[in-house]
Amino acid sequence: MTGDTGAEAAFVLVPEAHTGDWVWAGVAAVLRRAGARVFSASLAGGGSAAPADLETHIAEVIRQVDAAGERVVLVGHGYGLLPALGAADRRRDRVVRVVHLDAAGLPEDGDIALGVLPGLPRPASGATEVPPPAPGEWHRLGSTGGLTPAALDQLAARALPQAAATLTQPLRLSGSAARIPRTGVLCTAGGSTIERLRWMASLGAPRLGLLTAPGNTFLEVPTGHWPMLSEPDLLAKALRQAAAGEGESLALPAGQVPGHLRPFVLEVPDRPRERRECVDLYLPDAREARPAVVFVPGGPLPAGIRPTPRDWPTFTGYAALAARLGAVGVTLDHRLHAPDDLARAADDVSAAVDLVRAHPGVDGDRVALWFFSGSGPLAAPWLSAPPPWLRCLAVNYPLLEPVPGQGTDGDRFRPAAAVRGPGELPIVLTRVGLEDPVLDATVERFLGAARACGAQVEVIAAPHCRHGFETLDHTAEARAVVREAMERVLGTLDA
Numbered sequence: 001m002t003g004d005t006g007a008e009a010a011f012v013l014v015p016e017a018h019t020g021d022w023v024w025a026g027v028a029a030v031l032r033r034a035g036a037r038v039f040s041a042s043l044a045g046g047g048s049a050a051p052a053d054l055e056t057h058i059a060e061v062i063r064q065v066d067a068a069g070e071r072v073v074l075v076g077h078g079y080g081l082l083p084a085l086g087a088a089d090r091r092r093d094r095v096v097r098v099v100h101l102d103a104a105g106l107p108e109d110g111d112i113a114l115g116v117l118p119g120l121p122r123p124a125s126g127a128t129e130v131p132p133p134a135p136g137e138w139h140r141l142g143s144t145g146g147l148t149p150a151a152l153d154q155l156a157a158r159a160l161p162q163a164a165a166t167l168t169q170p171l172r173l174s175g176s177a178a179r180i181p182r183t184g185v186l187c188t189a190g191g192s193t194i195e196r197l198r199w200m201a202s203l204g205a206p207r208l209g210l211l212t213a214p215g216n217t218f219l220e221v222p223t224g225h226w227p228m229l230s231e232p233d234l235l236a237k238a239l240r241q242a243a244a245g246e247g248e249s250l251a252l253p254a255g256q257v258p259g260h261l262r263p264f265v266l267e268v269p270d271r272p273r274e275r276r277e278c279v280d281l282y283l284p285d286a287r288e289a290r291p292a293v294v295f296v297p298g299g300p301l302p303a304g305i306r307p308t309p310r311d312w313p314t315f316t317g318y319a320a321l322a323a324r325l326g327a328v329g330v331t332l333d334h335r336l337h338a339p340d341d342l343a344r345a346a347d348d349v350s351a352a353v354d355l356v357r358a359h360p361g362v363d364g365d366r367v368a369l370w371f372f373s374g375s376g377p378l379a380a381p382w383l384s385a386p387p388p389w390l391r392c393l394a395v396n397y398p399l400l401e402p403v404p405g406q407g408t409d410g411d412r413f414r415p416a417a418a419v420r421g422p423g424e425l426p427i428v429l430t431r432v433g434l435e436d437p438v439l440d441a442t443v444e445r446f447l448g449a450a451r452a453c454g455a456q457v458e459v460i461a462a463p464h465c466r467h468g469f470e471t472l473d474h475t476a477e478a479r480a481v482v483r484e485a486m487e488r489v490l491g492t493l494d495a
Contacts, residue, residue, distance in 0.1 A: 009096055009243050010037040010068035014061055014080035016141065016225075017113075017120055017167075018132040018159045026232035027239070034240065039064045043083065044163070051128065053165035054113070058086035065091045073243045075099040078141065078225070079117060079162075082107050082171050089177035098180050099242045101235075102142060102187040102225050106207040109173040113166065118340040123164035130167065132159030142225025143403075145189030151229045181215040183242035185235070189224040191403045191438040194248050201250045202258035205302035208250065217247025261307075262471040264317025265478045271320045276359075279352045280310050282319040282329035283361050291366035291391070291493035292328040292356050295319060296349055298373025298399075299336030308333045314470045318370070318486070327490055328362050336375065339403060342413045346378050357389065366493045368392040373467065376400045376442075377413035384418035386425045392492035394428040394485065397435060397467045400442040416442075416449040419457075426456050428488045430481060433463035460485050 011031060013024045021040035028038040041061050044052040061083045065072050074095050076084030081103040088095040100106075105116030114120055119140050123130045135156040138144055144152060186192040197218065201208040210216070219238045221227045227235040241247060252258065274281045284290055295318050297309035309315060310331035319329025332352040336345035349369075357364035367389050371379045376398030382390060400415045411417035419427075427450070431443055450457045462469060462481045469478045 009071040009073045010039060011239060011243070012061065012064045012068050012072050012074050012084075013038065013040045014074070014076045014084045015041065015043060016078035016080055017162045018141075019155070020158070020160060022158060023226075024228055027228045027235050030232050030236035031239065034236070036240070036243075037068065039068045041080075041083070043080070043166075051165065052163035054082060054086065054169040054171060056163075057083035057166055058090075061087035062091060065094055068094075070094055071096050073097045073099060073239070075101055075239060076103060077101040077228070078103050079113050079120060079166075082111075082113055082116075085173060085177050086171055088180055089173045089175075092176040092180065095177075095180055097242060097245070098177065098182050099239065100182060100184045102185065102190065102192065102227070106210065107171050108207065109175070110170050112168050112170055114168060118338065120167060121162075123167065128164050129161040130164055131161050132156075143187065143190035144226065145187075145224030146230030147224060147226055148230075151226070155226070155229070178210060181217075181245065182211060183216070183245075183247055184211065184218045185227075185238050185242060186218060186220050187225055187227055188220050188222050189438060191399075191436065193436060194218045194220060194250070196436075198250045198252070199259065200302070202252055202260075203302060203305045205305070207302070212249070212251040214249075214251075215245065216249070217242070217245060218250060219247045259468055259472050260312050260314065262313065263474075264313045265470050265474055266317060266321060266482055268317055268320045268324060271323050273319070276355060277352075278310075278333045278348065279355055280319070280331045281356065281359060281361070282323040282331075284323045284326045284328065286326065289361055289363040290326060290328050291368070291490075292330055292359075292362045293318075293322045293368045293370055293489060293493070294330040294332065294349075294353060294356060296332065296334070296369065296371045296375045296378060298371075298375045299334070299345065300338050300341065300374060301336065303335070303337045312471075314372070314468070317470065318482075321482075321486055322490070325486065325490055327493060328356070328359075330356050334375075334378075336378075342377055342402065345375070346381060346413075349378055365389045366391050368394060368489050368493055370394040370396070370489065371398060372396045374399050376415065377402055380411070380413045380415045380418040383415055383425070383427075384420075386423070390425065392426045392428060392489050394430070394489050396430040396485070397432045397439070397469075398429070398443065399439050400446040403438075416446045419446065419450045419455045420453045424456065426458065426488075426492045428458050428460065428485060428492075430460045430462060430485050432465040432467055432469055433461070434466045436467065439467070458488055460488070 322329035
């Protein structure tokens with residue numbers, strides 16, 4: 001896809017929190033050698049002569065835009081996207097494209113940085129500035145994949161405090177910036193890919209709706225959150241492509257059904273279900289109480305999507321299959337809407353399990369929990385201290401640790417740390433071969449931890465299947481994998 005922004009547009013580069021214009025030196029040099037004009041914003045930080053807030057940073061970016069000329073490509077990295085959008089909103093006549101460089105979230109009018117970027121360090125109560133991450137903590141802002149030890153040392157040595165008000169002052173937008181074309185440059189080592197964003201947009205995520213508009217494009221750089229330090233040549237190439245309007249669209253082709261709403265890989269007859277709060281129970285044809293399998297959908301998923309996951313063919317298919325085979329199949333919805341919602345979603349899963357175990361049709365002493373995709377971290381609390389009624393824990397194509405820079409620290413939601421505690425609990429892991437490398441790396445680390453402590457993990461290999469294969473891959477292999485996984489899980493419940 002190409003556009004009309006033109007390669008002659010100047011670049012204005014806006015840095016991530018706790019850094020400055022120095023961070024752009026390598027990529028700026030590459031761009032200038034290619035004939036581009038480049039300007040870098042130096043955002044005032046904590047300890048500056050005058051207290052800084054978000055408006056201070058917006059004003060600095062506006063000064064750079066005005067100095068750059070009549071046609072400007074404005075690049076915001078992480079936190080830098082907020083002042084970049086503020087400046088673009090007020091210089092609509094000059095800014096021809098805004099580039100979101102590995103910037104989580106899509107800031108809107110009234111948002112604060114801490115609300116859309118959960119990895120940013122929080123100011124202490126009453127503090128006027130936030131110290132930069134400690135030398136070993138830069139992963140909290142985003143993946144440090146691709147950085148050499150020397151580059152990490154440079155980040156730590158040159159880091160600046162961040163004025164607290166830059167993180168808490170609301171961004172004010174008039175709506176003018178929404179009409180400027182956008183390009184997202186995604187750094188794939190942090191788990192952000194075009195395919196995943198396209199899927200999120202297909203869910204009807206309100207904040208991604210803008211990005212599916214014609215003229216908005218996406219590119220990938222195979223590195224972590226700091227491509228200007230780890231891959232300056234690749235980043236410079238991506239920025240020049242962005243300036244030319246190149247990249248992929250997030251919009252699905254007309255008439256194409258989103259992957260998560262396609263039919264289940266097996267033909268399973270419909271079964272009646274009983275809906276209670278955020279839980280659906282698919283009951284088998286049995287008079288006595290039966291064991292239950294609770295299917296936990298992935299995330300984060302935007303609030304307000306329709307249909308919700310418990311009505312997606314993957315989960316209705318699994319639940320109906322479990323019921324046909326004599327167990328109670330359970331689907332549920334949880335509130336994992338943002339990366340830092342893991343604790344809230346864990347409470348939702350616990351409440352759903354309590355409801356299921358209390359149901360008269362369920363044998364509450366025989367329950368399996370089955371986690372999918374991004375709900376993998378929610379398995380950790382059950383692994384660390386499995387209750388006696390939990391007979392099996394299953395995971396399909398899981399993320400098995402929180403993504404760097406997404407605001408979750410400690411081991412509570414890290415299955416690799418929790419796997420030391422399951423004792424005799426059977427674990428069934430379905431591992432797809434056509435997986436995102438970032439997700440698969442978390443699976444490999446989990447399996448290494450499991451081997452080290454002797455945990456019982458049965459791996460069901462699906463070498464030619466994709467993430468979400470139950471509706472994406474209508475193949476003999478996919479059908480066999482679903483049957484085998486269900487057989488393994490139900491076998492633990494009948495033991």
